[in-house]
Amino acid sequence: MSQGAKGMPAYILEPSNAPHDTSNPSSAYYEAEKSDAAAQQPTPQLCSHGFWDPELKSLRVSYLKPAVMVTVSMMVVVWAMMAIYWGSLWKENDFSTRQEALVVNLDNGIIGQTITDALLQTNQSPVRPRPTYVLGDPNMYKDRSTTANTIEPQQTYWLAVEIAEGATDRLTTARMQGNASYDGTELIRLTISSARSYSTVPSTVLIPTQNVLQQAIAGLSKRLSTEFLQQATQQPSLLQAALRAPQTLSQPVGFTVDDLAPWDIPVAIAPTFVGLIYLTIMTLQVTMALFAARQGIQKYLTFRSMLAVRTLTPVLAYIPISLMITLLNIPFGIPFGRTFSTYGEGVMVWWSVSYVGMLVCGMCLESVITILGPPFIGLFLILFIITNVSVSNLPIPLSVSFFKYGYAMPFYNIRQMYLSIIFHTGKHILILKYMGILWAWLALIALTFPLFVYIDYLRRRKVYHHERKPELVAA
CATH class of the missing domain: 3.40.1710 (abc type-2 transporter like fold)
Known part of the structure; x- marks a missing residue:
C-alpha cells in the first residue's frame, strides 16, 4: 500500500463507489479504519463455536435482546391479562x-x-x-x-x-x-x-x-x-x-x-369450554397460513381484488373446518336431538353456530394481523382468549360488575347455544338472540375490515414503489 503526505494512507485519495462526505477528508479516513476493523474481525465458522465465543458477539446480542424483551413482555402479560381470569373467579362465593x-x-x-x-x-x-x-x-x-x-x-x-x-x-x-x-x-x-x-x-x-x-x-x-x-x-x-x-x-x-336439565353428558365440557379455545387456535393457524400464502401475490393485486381474496378465503375455509368440528361430537355421544324435533336439525344448528363463531374469531385475527402484524398476533390471542374464557364458564353475576362485558363476547354466546342444544336449557328462542350478537360482531368487522385492508394496501404500495425506484432510475 502506497503512502501519501504525512504518512496518511494513499487510498483516501483514490475514488470510491461508497458514498461519503468528500468535503471532509477525515470522514473517509474513519470509514476506512472501520472497514479495516471489520475485515480484521474473525469470520464465524459453521458449527464450530460456543455460545460465548467473541466471534459471535453481534449474533449473541441479536439473540439475547428479543429473548429479554419477550420475557419482560410475558411478565407484563401475567398482571395485565392473566389477572383478568383470576379476577373473574375471585368473588364467586361472596357474590353467590x-x-x-x-x-x-x-x-x-x-x-x-x-x-x-x-x-x-x-x-x-x-x-x-x-x-x-x-x-x-x-x-x-x-x-x-x-x-x-x-x-x-x-x-x-x-x-x-x-x-x-x-x-x-x-x-x-x-x-x-x-x-x-x-x-x-x-x-x-x-x-x-x-x-x-x-x-x-x-x-x-x-x-x-x-x-x-x-x-x-x-x-x-x-x-x-x-x-x-x-x-x-x-x-x-x-x-x-x-x-x-x-x-x-x-x-x-x-x-x-x-x-330438570342434569349434566349427564360428561364429554360436553369439551365443546362447551375447552373446545372453544381450540376453535380459536385453529382460526389462528388459518390466519397465519393465509398471511404467508398471500405474500407472493398480494403486491400484484388491486385493492378490490385484495379485499375480496382476504374476505372470501377464510369465509370459505371455515365451512368445512366447522363441519369437522360438528361431526367430531357425534361418535362421542353428544345428543343433538333433545332440543329440536330431529337429530339432523340439531346437527345443522350446531354447525351454523360453530361456523359463525369461527368466522368471528378468524376475522378478528385477520383484522389484528393487518394492523399490528404477525409479531403482535400472539399477544392479541392471549388477550382474546382470556377475556372470553373469563366470562364463559362461571355465571357472570358471580363476578364483579366489570365482567358484564361478557354478555357480548363470542365464547359466552356460543356456549349458551351449545348448552341449549345439548341439554335443552333456557328459552330456545334465545338462540336467535345469541346468534344475533355473533352477527353483530360480523357486521362490525364488515365495516372496519375494509378500512384496515386499505390502510395496509396503501402502506405496502408505498414500499413497493420505493423498492422499484432504483430500477426505474437505472432504466
Whole structure:
C-alpha cells in the first residue's frame, strides 16, 4: 500500500463507489479504519463455536435482546391479562347471594312454617356460598309445572324449594292410619337445572340449601316425634298404628332433588369450554397460513381484488373446518336431538353456530394481523382468549360488575347455544338472540375490515414503489 503526505494512507485519495462526505477528508479516513476493523474481525465458522465465543458477539446480542424483551413482555402479560381470569373467579362465593332461590310453601302446618323460616333466616347469615331465598306467593305456584318453569326454561331462579300442600296433615294421617307406603321425602322438593352451570349450581346453590334443610329437618323431626310420643302415652292405639309405618317416626320429613336439565353428558365440557379455545387456535393457524400464502401475490393485486381474496378465503375455509368440528361430537355421544324435533336439525344448528363463531374469531385475527402484524398476533390471542374464557364458564353475576362485558363476547354466546342444544336449557328462542350478537360482531368487522385492508394496501404500495425506484432510475 502506497503512502501519501504525512504518512496518511494513499487510498483516501483514490475514488470510491461508497458514498461519503468528500468535503471532509477525515470522514473517509474513519470509514476506512472501520472497514479495516471489520475485515480484521474473525469470520464465524459453521458449527464450530460456543455460545460465548467473541466471534459471535453481534449474533449473541441479536439473540439475547428479543429473548429479554419477550420475557419482560410475558411478565407484563401475567398482571395485565392473566389477572383478568383470576379476577373473574375471585368473588364467586361472596357474590353467590346474587343467585335467587324460590321458596313455595303450600303447607299451613308446622312443617311448612319451620322449613320456610329456616331458609329465609339464612338470608341474614354471613355464611357463603349460598343463594338468596325469595318467598313466593302460594297462589301463583299451586301447579307443580309453574314452579318448574321458573327454573327451566324461564331460568328466573336457580333453585326452587317446594313444600307440598298439606305436608303436615299427610304426616299426621300416615301415623294415625299406619300407612306403610308413606315417604317423607315427598314433602319437600328441590328443583334445579345443573346443566345451566355444572360447576356452580351444585356448589353455590344446591349443597348450601341441602345443608340448611338437613339442619332444619333434624330439629323438626325430633320435635314432631317427641310430640307424637307424648300423645301416644295417652292413646296407645296411635303408637301401634305408627309402628306399622316406622318411617313416620324415624324419618318423618325429607326432601328430594329434581334436576330438570342434569349434566349427564360428561364429554360436553369439551365443546362447551375447552373446545372453544381450540376453535380459536385453529382460526389462528388459518390466519397465519393465509398471511404467508398471500405474500407472493398480494403486491400484484388491486385493492378490490385484495379485499375480496382476504374476505372470501377464510369465509370459505371455515365451512368445512366447522363441519369437522360438528361431526367430531357425534361418535362421542353428544345428543343433538333433545332440543329440536330431529337429530339432523340439531346437527345443522350446531354447525351454523360453530361456523359463525369461527368466522368471528378468524376475522378478528385477520383484522389484528393487518394492523399490528404477525409479531403482535400472539399477544392479541392471549388477550382474546382470556377475556372470553373469563366470562364463559362461571355465571357472570358471580363476578364483579366489570365482567358484564361478557354478555357480548363470542365464547359466552356460543356456549349458551351449545348448552341449549345439548341439554335443552333456557328459552330456545334465545338462540336467535345469541346468534344475533355473533352477527353483530360480523357486521362490525364488515365495516372496519375494509378500512384496515386499505390502510395496509396503501402502506405496502408505498414500499413497493420505493423498492422499484432504483430500477426505474437505472432504466
